[in-house]
Amino acid sequence: MKWDTCDPSVQYLLHLGDDALVLGHRLSEWCGHGPILEEDIALSNLALDLVGLARQYYQLAAQRISGGCTEDHLAYWRSDREFLNHVLVEQPNGDFADTMARQFFFDAFHVLQLDALQHSSDAELAAIARKALKEATYHAQHSADWVVRLGDGTEESHRRMSAALARHLPFVEELFTAAAVDRVAFERGWGPDVASLRASWLELVGEVVAKAALSLPVVAPKLLRGKQGIHSESLGFLLAEMQSLPRAYPDATW
Amino acid sequence: MSTPDQWPLWEVFVRSKNGLSHKHSGSLHAPDAEMALKNARDVYTRRSEGTSIWVVPSSAIVASAPDEKEVLFAPSDDKVYRHPTFYEIPDEVGHM
Amino acid sequence: MAPTVDLEARFLAYVAAENKVEPKHWMPDAYRKTLVRQISQHAHSEVVGMLPEANWITRAPSLRAKLILLAKVQDEGGHGLYLYSAAETLGTSRDQMIDDLLAGKAKYSSIFNYPTLTWADMGAVGWLVDGAAIQNQVMLCRTSYGPYSRAMVRICKEESFHQRQGYEIMMHLARGTQEQKAMAQDALNRWWWPSLMMFGPSDDQSPNSAQSMAWRIKRKSNDDLRQEFIDKTVPQAEFIGLSIPDPDLKWNEERGHYDFGAIDWSEFFAVVAGNGPCNTERLEARRKAHAEGAWVREAASAYAAKQSARRPAAGLPAKPHAA
Ligand SMILES: [Fe+2]
Ligand SMILES: [Fe+2]
Numbered sequence: 001m002k003w004d005t006c007d008p009s010v011q012y013l014l015h016l017g018d019d020a021l022v023l024g025h026r027l028s029e030w031c032g033h034g035p036i037l038e039e040d041i042a043l044s045n046l047a048l049d050l051v052g053l054a055r056q057y058y059q060l061a062a063q064r065i066s067g068g069c070t071e072d073h074l075a076y077w078r079s080d081r082e083f084l085n086h087v088l089v090e091q092p093n094g095d096f097a098d099t100m101a102r103q104f105f106f107d108a109f110h111v112l113q114l115d116a117l118q119h120s121s122d123a124e125l126a127a128i129a130r131k132a133l134k135e136a137t138y139h140a141q142h143s144a145d146w147v148v149r150l151g152d153g154t155e156e157s158h159r160r161m162s163a164a165l166a167r168h169l170p171f172v173e174e175l176f177t178a179a180a181v182d183r184v185a186f187e188r189g190w191g192p193d194v195a196s197l198r199a200s201w202l203e204l205v206g207e208v209v210a211k212a213a214l215s216l217p218v219v220a221p222k223l224l225r226g227k228q229g230i231h232s233e234s235l236g237f238l239l240a241e242m243q244s245l246p247r248a249y250p251d252a253t254w
Numbered sequence: 255m256s257t258p259d260q261w262p263l264w265e266v267f268v269r270s271k272n273g274l275s276h277k278h279s280g281s282l283h284a285p286d287a288e289m290a291l292k293n294a295r296d297v298y299t300r301r302s303e304g305t306s307i308w309v310v311p312s313s314a315i316v317a318s319a320p321d322e323k324e325v326l327f328a329p330s331d332d333k334v335y336r337h338p339t340f341y342e343i344p345d346e347v348g349h350m
Numbered sequence: 351m352a353p354t355v356d357l358e359a360r361f362l363a364y365v366a367a368e369n370k371v372e373p374k375h376w377m378p379d380a381y382r383k384t385l386v387r388q389i390s391q392h393a394h395s396e397v398v399g400m401l402p403e404a405n406w407i408t409r410a411p412s413l414r415a416k417l418i419l420l421a422k423v424q425d426e427g428g429h430g431l432y433l434y435s436a437a438e439t440l441g442t443s444r445d446q447m448i449d450d451l452l453a454g455k456a457k458y459s460s461i462f463n464y465p466t467l468t469w470a471d472m473g474a475v476g477w478l479v480d481g482a483a484i485q486n487q488v489m490l491c492r493t494s495y496g497p498y499s500r501a502m503v504r505i506c507k508e509e510s511f512h513q514r515q516g517y518e519i520m521m522h523l524a525r526g527t528q529e530q531k532a533m534a535q536d537a538l539n540r541w542w543w544p545s546l547m548m549f550g551p552s553d554d555q556s557p558n559s560a561q562s563m564a565w566r567i568k569r570k571s572n573d574d575l576r577q578e579f580i581d582k583t584v585p586q587a588e589f590i591g592l593s594i595p596d597p598d599l600k601w602n603e604e605r606g607h608y609d610f611g612a613i614d615w616s617e618f619f620a621v622v623a624g625n626g627p628c629n630t631e632r633l634e635a636r637r638k639a640h641a642e643g644a645w646v647r648e649a650a651s652a653y654a655a656k657q658s659a660r661r662p663a664a665g666l667p668a669k670p671h672a673a
Contacts, residue, residue: 031423032404035643037431038293044424045296055413072412096646153649245411252527254411260445281435285650
């Protein structure tokens with residue numbers, strides 16, 4: 001099966017789907033290990049929403065690739081060099097503050113991204129985004145709630161939360177730096193000019209960070225090329241684990 | 255090992271459909287009202303849309319506690335129809 | 351004042367007439383203690399029971415399977431939560447119960463001390479372990495303690511898909527490649543006997559059974575529940591072409607039930623005593639999650655305390671406002 005089809009809309013759908021799948025997968029690693037039962041359940045809900053969203057993007061992509069391609073081909077048979085997610089979402093869970101920092105940064109972006117995608121000239125993509133926006137809004141509230149509670153909680157939680165923000169902030173610039181996949185999407189009217197989302201993101205995030213008695217440190221952005229399939233070392237392990245069964249039994253269906 | 259102050263307990267009431275009254279669904283622990291509401295949505299409605307949720311600190315609930323044991327232990331014996339065993343349910347129907 | 355003996359006799363008559371006992375009712379101390387022990391054990395089982403299945407969430411072989419398994423394990427967490435809440439109505443805090451679990455003082459179902467080694471174990475666990483649990487839980491929907499009974503009703507509603515998803519996994523494997531079929535049979539071989547042990551030793555060996563029956567906490571004997579489970583499950587195994595690993599298993603026309611081989615109770619007691627394959631890992635995982643979550647829970651409490659200190663006195667709205 002070939003993924004680099006001539007249809008650039010497929011590349012864009014894969015990029016969107018990969019963000020959702022990889023982040024959902026990371027969140028699902030918390031299941032059974034959350035800081036309290038109520039939050040364990042909440043984290044699983046986030047994961048369910050995101051993996052569910054990935055399926056919708058992949059199903060649409062598979063349909064456009066045709067030739068019997070399925071969502072599972074796309075999730076289980078591409079290598080890490082073919083995954084087009086942002087490097088932010090593949091970052092390991094770390095402690096609860098790390099998970100919330102990663103989530104909070106992504107959620108704020110995701111809400112803005114989906115808000116724009118609702119008006120995509122790709123009607124099928126717009127339909128997916130409309131539904132996902134409700135979920136993402138809820139996610140963004142949830143992660144913001146935690147950033148505020150951890151930032152303005154105890155001394156320890158404040159220290160951990162500011163460290164987590166500082167650790168994840170250098171990954172943020174990639175969200176707003178257009179790669180080829182974004183540029184084509186913008187030219188065709190499928191998706192937003194990602195750079196244009198930066199100001200609103202800063203506003204959303206800044207408000208919460210202030211409420212949390214935290215501040216965003218000045219950091220140099222990392223050189224990241226996730227959207228071109230060049231990832232951090234952790235993605236290879238994530239995929240090795242996720243894809244192990246279908247690859248061990250290539251003739252099997254599940 | 256335990257947190258010195260366990261998160262308080264909240265009672266959750268859910269109105270599942272318009273026009274119905276809120277019904278007690280269960281309880282949960284949450285640090286504050288805002289989180290209690292969100293957890294309630296996660297736990298008790300699996301976030302289905304269009305439902306209305308109340309959360310009430312369990313400590314704010316005043317419950318009747320008749321000290322007259324006589325009253326509590328005198329079930330309405332004259333109203334056998336209130337006993338589930340009054341009804342013959344065929345086995346195939348299973349548990350009700 | 352009525353003497354205690356009289357109260358206990360009336361309590362027995364009250365529950366015998368299928369009345370529900372509610373938190374504020376008078377109840378014998380032993381009834382309360384038994385319930386706290388049983389409900390908290392049940393809650394611990396749900397929560398510890400998340401671990402063997404969570405072990406495969408990141409390796410589910412399809413996106414659909416991943417979602418189903420995640421939702422299923424999440425449900426178990428919800429069940430734990432409902433049950434802790436039910437136990438809390440009896441005056442024991444969740445923290446206390448969790449401390450007992452982590453200190454190794456409280457028990458949970460031994461089945462979760464077995465490892466999940468292959469994807470087929472997700473099938474076997476859903477089909478057999480949830481199947482056996484449902485057998486017990488359906489009975490408990492009619493238990494005499496109101497909050498416990500209501501929690502069980504809610505749980506049983508959610509359980510309906512657990513066993514089905516497990517059986518579906520087994521069915522796919524049993525109809526798949528040779529390797530998949532072998533994987534399914536291997537899982538059944540490993541989970542069959544531990545599943546039968548989930549119902550506990552025979553009632554004549556279970557000292558508390560008779561009392562629990564009299565109190566209407568428990569409605570059926572361990573042996574009856576086990577027999578029902580076997581009778582239900584054997585045809586399901588046959589249907590997908592898997593064989594039950596019991597040479598003595600055969601239909602007994604006269605009894606109208608399956609006869610089955612002797613259960614190795616020494617294995618059961620070894621696992622209960624803490625020597626199962628995964629007892630250490632399961633408790634370690636719970637301890638780690640609890641310890642690493644402590645600062646998170648404390649932070650949220652501290653934030654809530656600050657917020658209420660910042661707010662004007664309770665009962666007085668900050669500003670007059672129109673309804
Ligand atoms: Fe359960
Ligand atoms: Fe279950």
